[in-house]
Amino acid sequence: MNKLYYGDNLEVLKESIEDESIDLIYIDPPFNSKRAYNVLFESIDMTDAKAQKQAFADTWSNVIYIDEMNMIQDLDLDLYRFLKTLDSLRISKGAVSYLTIMAHRIWYMHKKLKPTGSFYLHCDPTMSHYLKIVCDLIFKEKNFKNELVWHYRRWSNVAKIYQRMHDIIFFYTKSKDYNYNRQYQPYSHPEWIEETVRGVVDGKLQRLKDKDGKYIKREKENIGVPLHDVWNDINFIGPTSQERLGYPTQKPVNLLERIINISSNEGDLVADFFCGCGTTVISAQKLNRKWIGVDISHLAIRLIYERILKPFEESDEKYIEIVSNIDINGFPKDVASAKDLAQKTHRGRLKFQDWIVEIMMNGVANPKRTADGGYDGYITFNKSEKEKDVILIEVKSGKCGVTMLRSFITTVQHEKTSFGAFVCFKENVTKEMELLAKQQGYYNPALWVNKYDRIQIITVEDLLQGRSVSYPVYQNITFKNATRISMEKEDNSNSLFD
Numbered sequence: 001m002n003k004l005y006y007g008d009n010l011e012v013l014k015e016s017i018e019d020e021s022i023d024l025i026y027i028d029p030p031f032n033s034k035r036a037y038n039v040l041f042e043s044i045d046m047t048d049a050k051a052q053k054q055a056f057a058d059t060w061s062n063v064i065y066i067d068e069m070n071m072i073q074d075l076d077l078d079l080y081r082f083l084k085t086l087d088s089l090r091i092s093k094g095a096v097s098y099l100t101i102m103a104h105r106i107w108y109m110h111k112k113l114k115p116t117g118s119f120y121l122h123c124d125p126t127m128s129h130y131l132k133i134v135c136d137l138i139f140k141e142k143n144f145k146n147e148l149v150w151h152y153r154r155w156s157n158v159a160k161i162y163q164r165m166h167d168i169i170f171f172y173t174k175s176k177d178y179n180y181n182r183q184y185q186p187y188s189h190p191e192w193i194e195e196t197v198r199g200v201v202d203g204k205l206q207r208l209k210d211k212d213g214k215y216i217k218r219e220k221e222n223i224g225v226p227l228h229d230v231w232n233d234i235n236f237i238g239p240t241s242q243e244r245l246g247y248p249t250q251k252p253v254n255l256l257e258r259i260i261n262i263s264s265n266e267g268d269l270v271a272d273f274f275c276g277c278g279t280t281v282i283s284a285q286k287l288n289r290k291w292i293g294v295d296i297s298h299l300a301i302r303l304i305y306e307r308i309l310k311p312f313e314e315s316d317e318k319y320i321e322i323v324s325n326i327d328i329n330g331f332p333k334d335v336a337s338a339k340d341l342a343q344k345t346h347r348g349r350l351k352f353q354d355w356i357v358e359i360m361m362n363g364v365a366n367p368k369r370t371a372d373g374g375y376d377g378y379i380t381f382n383k384s385e386k387e388k389d390v391i392l393i394e395v396k397s398g399k400c401g402v403t404m405l406r407s408f409i410t411t412v413q414h415e416k417t418s419f420g421a422f423v424c425f426k427e428n429v430t431k432e433m434e435l436l437a438k439q440q441g442y443y444n445p446a447l448w449v450n451k452y453d454r455i456q457i458i459t460v461e462d463l464l465q466g467r468s469v470s471y472p473v474y475q476n477i478t479f480k481n482a483t484r485i486s487m488e489k490e491d492n493s494n495s496l497f498d
């Protein structure tokens with residue numbers, strides 16, 4: 001099974017991944033360039049940005065880094081000494097905290113790699129020099145293979161410094177036996193070859209002359225020169241790029257395909273523990289590798305799921321095969337764990353309401369939600385090619401009854417939306433509530449033959465079994481039934497990341 005995990009990668013690494021099981025790890029953690037403790041917020045630009053910021057603040061906070069440093073002491077004394085020394089120097093606490101959190105995770109990633117495995121760490125020049133020492137300690141200096149420079153062009157207008165136009169990618173292996181499928185790049189001056197024709201074939205220098213004594217070109221030489229460590233042939237994902245999903249730190253598929261092709265083979269296991277909108281996962285899937293993706297943002301996990309299925313129709317065999325091969329972890333899977341989340345929701349990173357609205361119903365959480373009243377989220381759908389309509393969602397995590405349903409109906413009327421979905425646990429639903437919902441009548445716009453209840457009571461149990469609110473679907477359907485939401489810029493009704 002391919003696996004997606006919602007959660008802190010440290011927990012996932014410790015608890016859910018077998019030692020020495022992965023062939024290739026690529027990570028692209030949030031950069032530290034935004035400084036202070038909000039280092040990670042730059043990677044997030046989502047509708048519920050506030051909640052996301054909180055999630056990061058919890059994980060990457062000042063306090064937790066001290067705990068993590070102490071945990072490193074038990075794992076690797078040298079690593080601990082290095083971090084402790086930095087902590088005692090004139091280096092910002094932001095940098096030390098960032099490095100501690102990274103070091104802890106990279107230590108576990110090394111443990112999870114097969115002895116023949118490879119590791120790629122994508123970072124920027126503000127942290128790369130420190131991270132290299134961390135990796136040298138964990139992987140050993142002799143297993144450092146390359147510092148790759150990904151040079152791109154993008155619009156940037158920073159005064160008084162040279163424009164930053166590259167990222168750094170460190171390449172380490174776990175041992176001297178590793179997979180490297182050599183790739184070639186074109187000659188920078190093909191015209192020279194005609195004259196010199198010095199083909200490096202299988203490591204041997206060969207000089208060949210034709211009958212007039214001139215050097216001739218051999219077939220094999222056309223493959224070019226072995227790939228350099230400066231990559232300038234892969235474009236940055238700019239604001240107008242076709243590939244762009246709106247996830248601010250999205251990396252190009254070409255970049256990941258190159259790494260995966262070189263450092264793994266078909267059937268190998270590829271993992272990304274900071275997977276964002278899933279570029280590694282998508283590329284691994286395309287190249288027939290098995291994969292693991294982890295992210296601390298539940299929206300990222302949802303987006304990846306959608307992204308992976310997007311090229312296929314629901315009826316395609318491939319679609320069914322992919323869906324049945326993805327295991328999504330970290331969200332409640334049964335009533336007991338849903339109740340557990342409902343109870344802990346005031347403390348946890350993931351809120352019960354957000355899980356229901358954004359993961360189970362594929363909607364958008366209401367950013368203006370208040371504790372008493374309002375609604376928790378909404379789903380936008382196309383009722384015809386041009387017209388959109390909205391379903392309001394209200395989620396009750398605890399006890400509820402007809403009074404709450406009545407007040408939600410008032411909100412739906414007040415907001416002038418056509419539909420309302422009232423979500424609660426099954427044990428709360430009474431005959432009186434069902435009657436009140438029925439009395440609100442049907443929705444059937446001219447185009448559609450079917451009638452749909454305007455107010456629908458959906459139980460958490462229904463959602464867990466794949467049933468959700470029913471409404472006329474022109475194009476998209478709900479997450480559980482596998483989504484076909486367009487992530488294009490123009491259609492931002494359902495896009496989370498604009």
Ligand SMILES: C[S@@+](CC[C@H](N)C(=O)[O-])C[C@H]1O[C@@H](n2cnc3c(N)ncnc32)[C@H](O)[C@@H]1O
Nearest residue numbers: 008009028030249250251274276277279295296
């Ligand atoms: C720079 S982005 C990765 C972008 C990705 N390479 C792509 O192409 O979409 C970093 C990601 O790390 C995630 N993240 C931050 N801290 C994390 C943690 N402790 N565990 C798992 N994911 C984390 C963030 O949610 C963010 O999506």
